[in-house]
Amino acid sequence: MDFELSMEQDILRKTVRDFAEKEIAPVARELDQKEFFSLDTCRAMGELGLFGMIVSEDYGGQGMDYVSYIIAVEEIARIDGSHAATIAAGNSLGISPLFYYGSEEQKMKYLPKLCTGEGLWGFGLTEPGAGSDAGNSATTAVLDGDEWVINGSKIFITNASAPNSMGVTVMCKTGKREDGRDELSCILVELGTPGFEAREMHGKMMWRASNTSELYFDDCRVPKENLLGTRGKGFHQMLETLDGGRLSIGAMGVGGAQGAYELALRYSKERVQFNKPVASFQVNAFKLADMAMEIEAARLLLYNACWLRDNHKFFSKHAAMAKLYASEVMGRVTDQAVQLHGGYGLMQEYDVERFYRDYKLLTIGEGTSEIQRLVIARLIGAI
Amino acid sequence: MNIVVCIKQVPDTESVIKIAGDGKSIDTGDIKWVMNPYDEFGVEEALRIVKDQGGEVTVVGAGPARVVEALRTALAMGADKAVHIQDDDLYGADPIAVAKMLAKAIEPLSPDVVFFGQRAVDDDSGVVSSAVAEYLGMPQLSVITKLEIADGKVKGTRPIEGQTVVLEASLPAVISAQKGLNEPRYASLPGIMKAKKKPLETKTPADLGAERSDFIEIATLNPPPDRAPGKTVEGETAQELAANLAKLLKEEAKVI
Numbered sequence: 001m002d003f004e005l006s007m008e009q010d011i012l013r014k015t016v017r018d019f020a021e022k023e024i025a026p027v028a029r030e031l032d033q034k035e036f037f038s039l040d041t042c043r044a045m046g047e048l049g050l051f052g053m054i055v056s057e058d059y060g061g062q063g064m065d066y067v068s069y070i071i072a073v074e075e076i077a078r079i080d081g082s083h084a085a086t087i088a089a090g091n092s093l094g095i096s097p098l099f100y101y102g103s104e105e106q107k108m109k110y111l112p113k114l115c116t117g118e119g120l121w122g123f124g125l126t127e128p129g130a131g132s133d134a135g136n137s138a139t140t141a142v143l144d145g146d147e148w149v150i151n152g153s154k155i156f157i158t159n160a161s162a163p164n165s166m167g168v169t170v171m172c173k174t175g176k177r178e179d180g181r182d183e184l185s186c187i188l189v190e191l192g193t194p195g196f197e198a199r200e201m202h203g204k205m206m207w208r209a210s211n212t213s214e215l216y217f218d219d220c221r222v223p224k225e226n227l228l229g230t231r232g233k234g235f236h237q238m239l240e241t242l243d244g245g246r247l248s249i250g251a252m253g254v255g256g257a258q259g260a261y262e263l264a265l266r267y268s269k270e271r272v273q274f275n276k277p278v279a280s281f282q283v284n285a286f287k288l289a290d291m292a293m294e295i296e297a298a299r300l301l302l303y304n305a306c307w308l309r310d311n312h313k314f315f316s317k318h319a320a321m322a323k324l325y326a327s328e329v330m331g332r333v334t335d336q337a338v339q340l341h342g343g344y345g346l347m348q349e350y351d352v353e354r355f356y357r358d359y360k361l362l363t364i365g366e367g368t369s370e371i372q373r374l375v376i377a378r379l380i381g382a383i
Numbered sequence: 384m385n386i387v388v389c390i391k392q393v394p395d396t397e398s399v400i401k402i403a404g405d406g407k408s409i410d411t412g413d414i415k416w417v418m419n420p421y422d423e424f425g426v427e428e429a430l431r432i433v434k435d436q437g438g439e440v441t442v443v444g445a446g447p448a449r450v451v452e453a454l455r456t457a458l459a460m461g462a463d464k465a466v467h468i469q470d471d472d473l474y475g476a477d478p479i480a481v482a483k484m485l486a487k488a489i490e491p492l493s494p495d496v497v498f499f500g501q502r503a504v505d506d507d508s509g510v511v512s513s514a515v516a517e518y519l520g521m522p523q524l525s526v527i528t529k530l531e532i533a534d535g536k537v538k539g540t541r542p543i544e545g546q547t548v549v550l551e552a553s554l555p556a557v558i559s560a561q562k563g564l565n566e567p568r569y570a571s572l573p574g575i576m577k578a579k580k581k582p583l584e585t586k587t588p589a590d591l592g593a594e595r596s597d598f599i600e601i602a603t604l605n606p607p608p609d610r611a612p613g614k615t616v617e618g619e620t621a622q623e624l625a626a627n628l629a630k631l632l633k634e635e636a637k638v639i
Contacts, residue, residue: 008575011456015570049572062572
């Protein structure tokens, strides 16, 4: 057994930590308050190489392993959930499906721009009427001559309407299978295609500095070649993409919990009540001890899942467990972190309140906690 | 332009420093190590010079195996190759002994410029760069915040109380970098991957023909004193409070 990270992974962690503390921390609170996606910080993350981390160098990526990618997401999330979301969605949902299922031509066309962060790509899965029941997609694509004609809408799509967004992968019903169920396929749609509109969503409780969109397709026509991979494989592609996506949500849980814990530890060592730092009271010291322990456990579970993936072993169960556990750990940690801040923890001047809000996405996005439990229950043979 | 940058690996400034049982060294068990921040200015300046004028950047570091990580970080920033002088006992050694070894490693590289950080943030001795300059027989421009290199000459600016002094020397020269010289770049992710393939040579002091000679040793290492608890000034009236405060400032704090 070897728990040691490689030297490259250590250097990567220091680099991303340093970058997040210097470039993101000073602007995170203001961007969150203004609910503003910053092209500047997005570009800076691109220059550092945070997009396309697992893509091979042939397509402009870094050719790194999944553990490295997860460390990077974790370190950004330690400072800010919104920026971590831009990176996680960019890599797992935007770039991965193109990299794994795209044709050579599609890869050469899009990946080099997406890997530098010059462009962003969305993954259109969730619909107003299809959340956890993602297979029940109502968006249709009909082949008319050499073109797909797409109709329908998608919701809560990350990175699809940012100033540098280039397009989306959209899961559509493309017919009926022999067994009578819907045939689902993924199709690439570039921004600017007539009949396609990506509208930015506002009024979010969390990830307020990340870009979220509604997508509308109204007789939107794209060339037949825009099909991603094999026709009818859309659902399978989506499930595989989400397996990887779950690891990045897990990383956001571990990183976010770590950030909130560090804020709470620092604050409770400085805050004096009854002539003593509040951290010295056992009731609080034990809270901090529990936080540290739970974060460590979540991190081990997450890294183990990533290691399985890097070593081409079955990792779906571990991915679901890591996502579920890390997101719930972040919930417990941010709750106690705000508690340790007392009244100040309720104020926007203290970053801990942002972590408290940002956590909530993690038990809902990329498969709710309930769906994760269902996945695990199935994989252990309980149902 | 052939440039050497010397790098020291130091505890991360966020690490909690504990004094070891011998009372002369620090407990390194739980320490995270990083490149000395002042050395980053040296690496950055070297990379900028090479970008403008061409050439090669070699980073040199001495110490135990963990020092390789600091060297790899410099390679990830963009340096071309690295030399590691491996010696497990070198951390905390007499700066003169370290300088002697560095000089032996640097000499065969025949550099035009040798960069150092103006001091290391762990022991604050600030001796190594000057000693290396002496051993190599090169002029030294120390604590530099602005640098120009042209026509075989180097011109460096050092801030001094309320003014600046501009120093000039012919190459080759040793430069020690001060904060303000530049804004060091991050070791980018593509850089980290490229660094894996860059040459890193490991040498022992014996390989270099360097003999360890310490003239000084650390006698004791003392932790900073515990911060005294605050004191509440007592008194019933404003006059009484002011009088008691003045008394404390005069007799206990001795500031008035």
